[in-house]
Amino acid sequence: MGNVVEIKNLTHYYGKKLVFENLSFNIREGSIFGLLGKNGTGKTTTINILNGFLRPKSGKCLMFGEDSYNLSPATKARVGFLIEGHIQYSYMNIRQIEKFYSAFYPRWKKEPYYELMSKLAVTEDQKLSKMSCGQRSQVALGLILAQDPDLLILDDYSMGLDAGYRRLFIDYLTEYAKAENKTIFITSHIIQDLENFLDECVILDYRSVLCTMPIKDFLTNFKQFKFESSIPDLKLEKDAVIKNSEVIKNKAAIYTFAGKEEVERHLASKGINFTNLHQEAMSLEDAFIGITGKY
């Protein structure tokens, strides 16, 4: 299977502020790809570039082989786009918005849209502006599913949603998109929801990429080791082995792609004495915080 999205050496600035440099990754057809990162690391910027709403300073961004800044109407029809905050035409009601969009998309299927609407406590003539954030998110999702796109780009789908709506969102994505081999590119600030959903991810830090890999590999290979040390004011610098660390009094945690023996050798080589070095299991959210840091 080919790549639906190819991002090569993308660099972008806002004024003189560097957002990211040499960002590169590919999204395979049929995969669920997560763009993860803390606030301000460039997730929405990447999505804007990908949808042609921002011209990058340098680098290439291809979607279905076309330059994302000059997408043809035919390619745009293959892409479902959820704008951060589930933005839609709030002056329309449920029926009107479905009627409006259906004229633009040849593969339009209204069934998933109305199925999703039937789960909400709303009438068909209810305006979007009179709905809750959760209900609006389902309208936005329903419209994307009805469009039947090959690629779904979902920018922070979880914004403002409670646990129930977040679950409903992921369940519907799984049912309609994953089951039909759609490609999904998703960002969210609630990482735990994506643990069993993503196939691959790229994790952004401020101005750089921390890692790009299949999510299973990330969860298997990225580890947290805890230990105690008698060194007062222990300081652990980031290096090739230690990707991140936390020290509270004499207790330390390090985050690494290395195995236990390599970590032991590494600490010893740095003259750090330690006891009770052990690996702690991590969820995706733990691993995300581990690699990006809490601050």
Add this chain to the structure above:
Amino acid sequence: MFKSLVFKEWLKIRWVFIGLAAVNFLVVMNIYFDLLNTFKVYSANVVVGQFQAYEIVFYSNIKYILLLTGLILGVFQFFPEINQTRLKLTFHLPRKENKLMFQMVSVGVLLLISIFLFDAVSLSIICTKFLPREFFESMLITTLPWYIGSICTYIWLITIFIEPNWVKKTISILVAVGIVSLFYAGEGYGKYAFSIWYFVLLTGFCSSIIFLSAYNFKRGIC
């Protein structure tokens, strides 16, 4: 698909359009009843003589209503597009962005023209009912720059709204104020009779700047 876009624009601005049409209707009615009262009090010769001697434009009430009509329609049509960058939704539709923009603006201009046609026909009926034919011809020439000015105001408002760069936005506001004021500067009957084609060309030129702002919107603020 144009039909669908018309449907979207109509849903967005139908109430403001009806409101603006109603305001224009009331102003025309006001002009009519004013003239009716004047003719009841004074003889036709006196009224016509006064109008000619002092260049009293008895329909001047509508001048700035037309300016406001273009301004308000533009605000209500494009504020929802700019608010929360909703224009991205429209630009993501499977059509060329310039075509979508052109069609959205066309809907607004057609609605404005429909209001202007009502005003022009109503004022023509009033003129021909009370006054000599010369007043009817002069009314058409006097009001035409105001109608074109209203469309120009509408176009500049859109340009200013969608321009993402604040420096360019500010420059556009200054240029817009300068250009729009030209359309409303004339006092008296038919002062701009020889400038109407220049006004049409100027408005046509200003329309093209919308696409530059739309390009800047798409390109993002850099």
